[in-house]
Amino acid sequence: EDKVVQSPLSLVVHEGDTVTLNCSYEVTNFRSLLWYKQEKKAPTFLFMLTSSGIEKKSGRLSSILDKKELFSILNITATQTGDSAVYLCAVLMEYGNKLVFGAGTILRVKS
Amino acid sequence: DAGITQSPRHKVTETGTPVTLRCHQTENHRYMYWYRQDPGHGLRLIHYSYGVKDTDKGEVSDGYSVSRSKTEDFLLTLESATSSQTSVYFCAISEGLAGATQYFGPGTRLLVL
Numbered sequence: 001e002d003k004v005v006q007s008p009l010s011l012v013v014h015e016g017d018t019v020t021l022n023c024s025y026e027v028t029n030f031r032s033l034l035w036y037k038q039e040k041k042a043p044t045f046l047f048m049l050t051s052s053g054i055e056k057k058s059g060r061l062s063s064i065l066d067k068k069e070l071f072s073i074l075n076i077t078a079t080q081t082g083d084s085a086v087y088l089c090a091v092l093m094e095y096g097n098k099l100v101f102g103a104g105t106i107l108r109v110k111s
Numbered sequence: 112d113a114g115i116t117q118s119p120r121h122k123v124t125e126t127g128t129p130v131t132l133r134c135h136q137t138e139n140h141r142y143m144y145w146y147r148q149d150p151g152h153g154l155r156l157i158h159y160s161y162g163v164k165d166t167d168k169g170e171v172s173d174g175y176s177v178s179r180s181k182t183e184d185f186l187l188t189l190e191s192a193t194s195s196q197t198s199v200y201f202c203a204i205s206e207g208l209a210g211a212t213q214y215f216g217p218g219t220r221l222l223v224l
Contacts, residue, residue, distance in 0.1 A: 004153075032211060042201060042215035043154070088153060097142050097161075097211050098169065099203075101153035 002027040006089050006102035014110050017079050021105045023089030024071040033065055033072050034099065036088040043088055046074070079109045114138050115216035117202050123222045130189040132219050134202030136182075141207045143185040145169075145177060147198040148218075154201065160185055161207070192223045 007022045023033070032050045036043035047056045049065035049072060056063050060079075065072045076083055086106050090099040114137035124130050134143060142161055146154040146169075156169030158177040166177050174196060176188045189196055202216040 034212065042217050045212055045214065048212055090154075092211055097205055097207055097213075098144075098156055098159060099154070099213055100170075101146075101155070103151055103153040 002091070002093070002100045004089055004091050004100050004102035006087075006105050008105060009103070010106035010108070012108045012110060013079055015079060015081060017109075018075065018077045019079060019107065021074040021076075021087050021089075021107070022071065023073070023102055025089075025091050025100075026070065027091050027093065027100060029094035030067070030091060031094045032092040034090045034092060035063055035072075035074050036090065038086040038088055038104070039084075046087075048092075076107075079107075081109050081111050083107060084109045115202060115204055115214065117200075117216040117219050119219060120217065121220045123224065124192050125224050126193055127191050130192050130221065130223075132187045132200055132202075132221070134185045134187070134216055136185075136204045138204060138214075139182060140204040141182075142205045142213075143179065144203040144205075144213060145175075145185065145187045146201045146203065147171065147196075148201060149198050157187065157200075192221075194223050197221060197223045 004025045035046040047063045052067040060077045063074045086104040088104045089102045116135045118133045144159040145157040155171045160166045160179040178186045200219045203213040205213045
């Protein structure tokens with residue numbers, strides 16, 4: 001059975017802290033790994049990672065994929081209260097362009 | 112934002128009644144998806160479509176059916192709603208192989224009493 005596991009399930013940090021969110025996966029027919037941010041509405045796309053070891057960066061957010069160890073991390077530096085959200089990791093399958101999601105990490109940034 | 116709308120945005124219904132949710136896109140994307148989101152489960156795929164009249168099941172398809180008669184519309188039907196189908200339903204679209212990123216609609220909150 002295809003599985004995506006995120007950790008931690010939730011965390012609370014203070015503004016300015018750096019956080020690392022983890023995503024591990026066991027799937028057949030892996031194509032890519034995606035990160036989404038979800039506030040109280042629809043998930044919004046952050047990154048798509050296809051190759052190992054190549055960091056994707058957008059402002060204070062960055063992510064990297066390790067296809068040998070089957071995991072990805074999402075880093076957020078200098079956190080702000082606007083970073084408070086659920087962060088979802090998903091694996092894109094080769095067939096049908098289907099996504100398998102993890103349960104998400106709830107991040108709360110306190111001012 | 113991708114041009115995706117869902118209707119209705121909120122619905123309350125009773126057990127045993129049929130319910131149809133609509134997803135409409137203006138992006139002319141080939142793939143469309145229906146997910147449900149429940150606490151502790153993330154998003155789970157119900158059904159998806161890879162073209163007009165071409166659909167397939169996802170991991171939680173029991174109790175749901177779909178139809179796609181036009182590129183822009185993807186309908187999700189609960190034939191006889193049950194309380195376990197109370198959830199938030201999201202539609203998503205993607206171009207497919209050339210652009211595999213999925214973009215999500217605003218969601219529909221469904222409460223089955």
